[in-house]
Amino acid sequence: MNLDDLAEKAEEFRTAEAAVEREVRVCLAASCQSSGALPVFDALTKECGDAGGTCRVKGVGCMGLCSAGPLVAVADKDCDLAGSVLYRDVTPTDAAEIMGSVCGSPVERLRCPIDQPFFARQQRIVLENSGVIDPDSFKGYVAVGGYSALIQVLSEMTSADVLREVTASGLRGRGGGGYPTGLKWSSVAKMPADQKYVICNADEGDPGAFMDRAILESDPHRILEGMAIAAYAVGANKGYVYVRAEYPLAVERVQTAIRKAKRSGFLGGNIGETQFSFEVEVRLGAGAFVCGEETALMASIEGLRGQPRPRPPYPAEAGLWGYPTLINNVETFANITPIIRNGGEWFASIGTEKSKGTKVFALAGTIQNTGLIEVPMGTTLRDIIEVIGGGIPGGKVFKAVQTGGPSGGCVPAEYLDIPVDYDSLKTLGTIMGSGGMIIMDESSDMVDVARYFMEFCMTESCGKCIPCRTGTQQMHGLLDRIAKSQGTQKDLALLEELCEVVQATSLCGLGQTAPNPVLSTLRYFRDEYEAKLSGR
Amino acid sequence: MPLQQSRPPLPGDDKRWKLINATMRRSGYAGHALIETLHSVQDAFGFLDETSMRFVAASLDVPLSKVFGVATFYHLFMLKPKGRHACVVCTGTACYIKGAGSLVEAIEGRFGINPGETTEDNRLSILTARCVGACGLAPAAVVDGDVIGKQSGDDLVAKLEGLD
Numbered sequence: 001m002n003l004d005d006l007a008e009k010a011e012e013f014r015t016a017e018a019a020v021e022r023e024v025r026v027c028l029a030a031s032c033q034s035s036g037a038l039p040v041f042d043a044l045t046k047e048c049g050d051a052g053g054t055c056r057v058k059g060v061g062c063m064g065l066c067s068a069g070p071l072v073a074v075a076d077k078d079c080d081l082a083g084s085v086l087y088r089d090v091t092p093t094d095a096a097e098i099m100g101s102v103c104g105s106p107v108e109r110l111r112c113p114i115d116q117p118f119f120a121r122q123q124r125i126v127l128e129n130s131g132v133i134d135p136d137s138f139k140g141y142v143a144v145g146g147y148s149a150l151i152q153v154l155s156e157m158t159s160a161d162v163l164r165e166v167t168a169s170g171l172r173g174r175g176g177g178g179y180p181t182g183l184k185w186s187s188v189a190k191m192p193a194d195q196k197y198v199i200c201n202a203d204e205g206d207p208g209a210f211m212d213r214a215i216l217e218s219d220p221h222r223i224l225e226g227m228a229i230a231a232y233a234v235g236a237n238k239g240y241v242y243v244r245a246e247y248p249l250a251v252e253r254v255q256t257a258i259r260k261a262k263r264s265g266f267l268g269g270n271i272g273e274t275q276f277s278f279e280v281e282v283r284l285g286a287g288a289f290v291c292g293e294e295t296a297l298m299a300s301i302e303g304l305r306g307q308p309r310p311r312p313p314y315p316a317e318a319g320l321w322g323y324p325t326l327i328n329n330v331e332t333f334a335n336i337t338p339i340i341r342n343g344g345e346w347f348a349s350i351g352t353e354k355s356k357g358t359k360v361f362a363l364a365g366t367i368q369n370t371g372l373i374e375v376p377m378g379t380t381l382r383d384i385i386e387v388i389g390g391g392i393p394g395g396k397v398f399k400a401v402q403t404g405g406p407s408g409g410c411v412p413a414e415y416l417d418i419p420v421d422y423d424s425l426k427t428l429g430t431i432m433g434s435g436g437m438i439i440m441d442e443s444s445d446m447v448d449v450a451r452y453f454m455e456f457c458m459t460e461s462c463g464k465c466i467p468c469r470t471g472t473q474q475m476h477g478l479l480d481r482i483a484k485s486q487g488t489q490k491d492l493a494l495l496e497e498l499c500e501v502v503q504a505t506s507l508c509g510l511g512q513t514a515p516n517p518v519l520s521t522l523r524y525f526r527d528e529y530e531a532k533l534s535g536r
Numbered sequence: 537m538p539l540q541q542s543r544p545p546l547p548g549d550d551k552r553w554k555l556i557n558a559t560m561r562r563s564g565y566a567g568h569a570l571i572e573t574l575h576s577v578q579d580a581f582g583f584l585d586e587t588s589m590r591f592v593a594a595s596l597d598v599p600l601s602k603v604f605g606v607a608t609f610y611h612l613f614m615l616k617p618k619g620r621h622a623c624v625v626c627t628g629t630a631c632y633i634k635g636a637g638s639l640v641e642a643i644e645g646r647f648g649i650n651p652g653e654t655t656e657d658n659r660l661s662i663l664t665a666r667c668v669g670a671c672g673l674a675p676a677a678v679v680d681g682d683v684i685g686k687q688s689g690d691d692l693v694a695k696l697e698g699l700d
Contacts (some may be wrong), residue, residue: 031672034683066672207628207667245575245612246668284575286610289666303568304602305609364630364671371672402629436671438629452632456666462609 001265001272002155006148013139017077021054022102025073025084027131029062029217030249031210031371036091037070043092044072047099055102061218063131064119066371068112073131074102081131082119088112117387118369123350125358126334127374130218135253138260141221147266149340150225153232154272162233163189166336168344170356175201175292175329176404176433178355178422184326187316188234191324196236198227198278199320199327201297202243202250205289206405207456209436211360212330214372216243216250219334220257224267224280226333229340231278234326239280242297245287255282289406289460293508294319294327296462307464308508329434331360351377355421359432365402365439368393375420382416385439396441400524404433406453406460407513409520410446429520431513446525447532451479453517457510468511471502475518485532492529496522544594547587552580556588560595567598570606574613583614611666619654619661621699623679623692628667630674635688639675640664642689643696660696 026032026041044057063071063081068088075084087098087110094110101107114120124130133140141147153162167182188196200223204212216223227239243251258280261267269277283301290296291306298320300306319325335357339347348356355377361384364370368390375384385391385401392398400410409430411418418424422432440449458472478495481487499515506512522529543565546553559576563569573596577588584607593600607613623643627636640651643662647655654661670676673685677692684695 030683031670031685034670034673034676034685069672204669205666207632208630208671209667210669210671213669246665284572285612286571286575287612287666288610300571301568303566303570303572303598303606305606362671364674365633370630370674405629436629438633440633444633452629460666 001151003148003151006142006151010142010145010148013143016139017143019054020056020077023075023077024048024055024057024098024102025060025075025131026057027061027063027069027071027073028059029214030247031062031066031214032069032071033249035069035089039092040070040072040090040095043095044099047095055099058134059136060132061130061135062127062214062372064122064127064372065112065369067369068371071112071131072098074098074106080128081124082114084114086112086114086119118371118373118390121383121388122374123358123376124374125338125350126215126331126360127218127372128338129222130214133219135218135220136256138221138257138264141219145341146221146337147225149337150228150232150266151272153229153340154274154276159189159233159235162229162340165339165344166233169335169339169347170344170351170354171332171335171339171347172355172422173329174331174335174359174434176407176431178432181328181332184316184328185230185233187314188236188324188326191317193324195238195323196234197320197323197325198231198234198236198239199297199301199325200227200239200241200330200333201292201294201327202241202247202254202330203285203292203297204244204247204330204434205292205460206407206434206436208362208364208402208438209405209434210362211372211435213247213250214362215330215334215360216247217253220250220254221261222337223254223330223333224257224261226336227280228267228271228278229336230326230328230333232276234324236326237277237279239278240283240301240320241280242283242285242291242301245284251282251284258282288462289456290462290508290510293510296508297327298325305462307462308510310507331435352419352421354423359420359435361435361437363389363437363439365437366392366394366396366441366443367439377421378419380417380419381411384420384437385416389439392439392441396443399440399442399444400446402430402438402440402449402517403436404431404516405436406456407431407509407516408433409516410440410449410524412524429523430516445483446521446528447479447483450518450521451476451483454479454514457514461510461514465505465507465511467502467505468507468514471498471506471511472514474498475502475515479518482529482532485534487533489533492533544591547591553591555580556592557595560592565596567596570596570598570603571610574603574607578613583617585615616654619658621659621680621696622661622663623677623696624663624665624668625651625692626668626670626674626676626678627664628671628674630671631667631676634674636675638689639677639687639692642693646693647696660699
């Protein structure tokens with residue numbers, strides 16, 4: 001198969017639906033489903049009936065503004081989210097009115113302005129299909145140009161060409177570490193081995209982060225296509241998607257996508273009538289945060305307890321079952337198809353000098369617009385929180401934003417003008433992380449926040465190395481004492497000392513970064529700690 | 537020639553054992569299918585008991601100690617049966633900021649059970665989760681598999697009282 005054949009196929013799928021002019025798109029991602037999107041979808045489908053003809057009701061993925069769900073968009077068939085009429089907080093009783101308005105004037109009382117900064121200020125690359133295509137439809141994905149990057153790679157590019165494009169793009173790992181993706185791929189590619197693996201890390205354990213879930217639920221084929229391209233580039237023929245069992249909908253959609261891609265010859269043996277073969281399997285997590293760490297994740301795929309092991313050897317040399325393994329985050333794989341389609345240089349033109357492309361963030365906490373956004377790297381925190389996020393509700397005052405989950409830290413109000421990229425955030429004592437942003441107002445007690453994260457790390461510590469297993473427990477005890485106003489100056493000093501020891505001596509990322517929330521709150525909100533100290 | 541491991545008989549007539557056996561067969565009874573198999577046991581029976589863990593250990597030819605180690609390592613696996621209804625309160629960061637603590641307190645106050653416990657009449661179990669990914673709807677809880685968002689302590693208690 002070459003690109004022309006695929007284009008022909010896509011045209012065929014589009015012609016089959018030529019009669020449809022307008023679409024009513026109902027978000028059926030997890031968040032909107034929790035707000036009652038399924039009954040809305042059923043009511044709209046019933047209302048549309050057979051008389052639909054030029055109009056159809058379609059279940060789609062996440063549109064971003066989760067707090068206003070269930071969301072329904074009415075648009076021309078070829079229009080993206082920006083070109084649609086969006087309705088918020090839709091109930092099944094609104095179905096008739098919405099269907100009646102499809103070709104007429106919009107229903108004003110339900111309208112959610114699409115030109116508001118929340119939508120207008122975003123740049124959607126990873127999420128381009130999210131909220132537009134039906135995630136369960138293989139044809140829908142092909143019709144918008146899906147799998148063309150894979151066919152292009154297989155028919156026109158060598159493995160070295162692919163590595164060159166990915167390296168030129170400047171893409172860095174979206175799981176939080178920010179390791180250059182091109183470099184990682186090249187290390188795996190140059191390993192001489194008969195067997196190699198590609199793993200997609202979808203064990204999104206950071207509490208408060210839901211980017212990966214939304215991508216998997218909205219555009220699962222894009223991940224499979226990205227993985228297949230990676231497999232071709234590094235010389236692997238087997239892949240795993242490791243998903244949290246807490247995301248049943250994402251698991252189901254990925255499994256459906258794998259089945260359909262396989263049936264159509266885009267996964268499995270001799271893809272696109274070439275010598276290249278690639279099989280993908282889903283593996284379920286079982287509720288262990290540490291499995292987001294790559295060596296622990298691989299242990300879990302092998303059916304063992306998810307305990308990390310020392311690196312080196314890195315997975316690129318000896319990973320799954322001892323074979324060279326490429327392991328990337330969901331969002332990293334989601335960036336691959338646009339890089340191949342538009343070239344690495346195009347991607348490198350977006351973002352900042354050292355952080356290229358866009359980043360998806362999950363906004364949550366005390367903020368007006370909770371949901372999912374995608375912005376170019378280098379957008380300031382103030383823009384994200386005050387403009388796109390709509391600021392703090394209820395007239396409260398912003399206090400801090402927490403990024404990077406239990407491994408990250410807080411950024412207080414005075415640093416809001418800093419551009420968001422891997423390196424700037426590091427200078428503030430926090431990290432980019434996978435993209436969770438928790439916004440806190442004046443009512444949040446920072447000592448309690450630090451205690452919350454330490455409790456998280458304490459219960460999630462796998463127990464393998466002593467600094468993490470015992471250190472997190474001791475730090476939690478000290479924080480608990482201080483939070484209850486029973487701590488002393490000595491306790492605070494001991495806490496700081498422990499932070500250093502645990503950071504320096506733990507085996508894996510979980511332990512090494514566990515002190516971060518404490519260190520960062522101490523850096524910016526030390527007065528809150530001191531105000532709670534009793535006696536000397 | 538490798539010794540052919542003889543597989544143990546199914547522990548009982550219950551049809552659910554066949555489902556579990558099918559999961560193991562699909563992976564050729566490989567040891568790395570352990571976690572998948574335990575998921576399948578928990579889906580079928582609701583929790584992992586000694587009989588099932590012994591059966592899985594013998595079938596996959598892994599030591600029972602390893603099966604127990606894996607079962608206790610991962611938070612999702614339960615070694616005790618749940619009540620007829622289960623309420624999982626999300627304690628992820630977004631829910632914590634928006635008051636997940638008050639949901640847990642309200643349940644404790646009304647039903648007298650802490651997270652991880654089941655009421656004496658076996659009607660209700662309370663659990664906590666590290667983020668169910670419904671951060672846009674914080675604070676959220678999962679009642680019998682359905683995510684319900686933007687809860688207050690009173691809302692949630694009323695909902696739980698309303699279960700049969």
